[in-house]
Amino acid sequence: MMEQVILVDQLDNEIGRMEKIEAHEKALLHRAFSVFIFNEKGEMLLQQRALNKYHSGGLWTNTCCSHPRPNESTLAAAHRRLKEEMGFETELEKIFDFVYQAPFENGLTEYEFDHVFIGYYNGSIQPNPTEVANYKFSSFETIEQLMEQETNYFTRWFLIALPKIKQWWLQQQNASNE
DSSP: OEEEEEEOOTTEEEEEEHHHHHHHHTTTTTTEEEEEETTTSEEEEEEEETTTTTTTOOEEESSSEEEEOOTTTHHHHHHHHHHHHOOOOOOEEEEEEEEEEEEESSSEEEEEEEEEEEEHHHHHOOOTTTEEEEEEEEEEEHHHHHHOOOTSSSHHHHHHHHHHHHHHHHHHHHHOOO
C-alpha cells in the first residue's frame, strides 16, 4: 500500500493528500511530527536511522519522526511510530511546532509542518532494525560538541529542531528552579 501524507498550508490546515515520495519529490508542505524522549538524567534518546532509509540513512536524529496518516491524529501517529521504531510506549506532550524545508542530494525535499512532542522514559528499548541502526542517550553538551566536529553526523531537521528543543528545555528547568 502506498503511504500517503497530509498536505497542509502554512497554518497546518489540510489541503489535500498525496503519496509520500511524490510529496517529497515535489517539495510540497505536509504534516509531520518529531518525538524527543528524555531519561531521568535529562539526556535525549537519539536514534541512528537505518542505512536503507529513503533519505538520511545512517545519520543520527531525534528519538523518532514520521507523518500522520489521513484521518489519524498527530498525537496518535507519534505514539504509533514511537512503538514501531523504538519498541516502547510513554506519555507524550506537544510542546511546539515549526515549518522547515530541507533538500537532499537524491532529489527529495522535506518541507514539513513539524509537530514536536516530548516524553520521558527510562525502561527497555527494542528498536526495529528496519528503521533504526543504533540508539543512545546523550546530553545537550555532547550533542553540541558532535555538531561542531561532524557536520554530516545528524539529520537536517534535527539540526534545525535542536536549538528550539534546548531553549524549551532550559525554560522548563528555570521554571522548576524558581
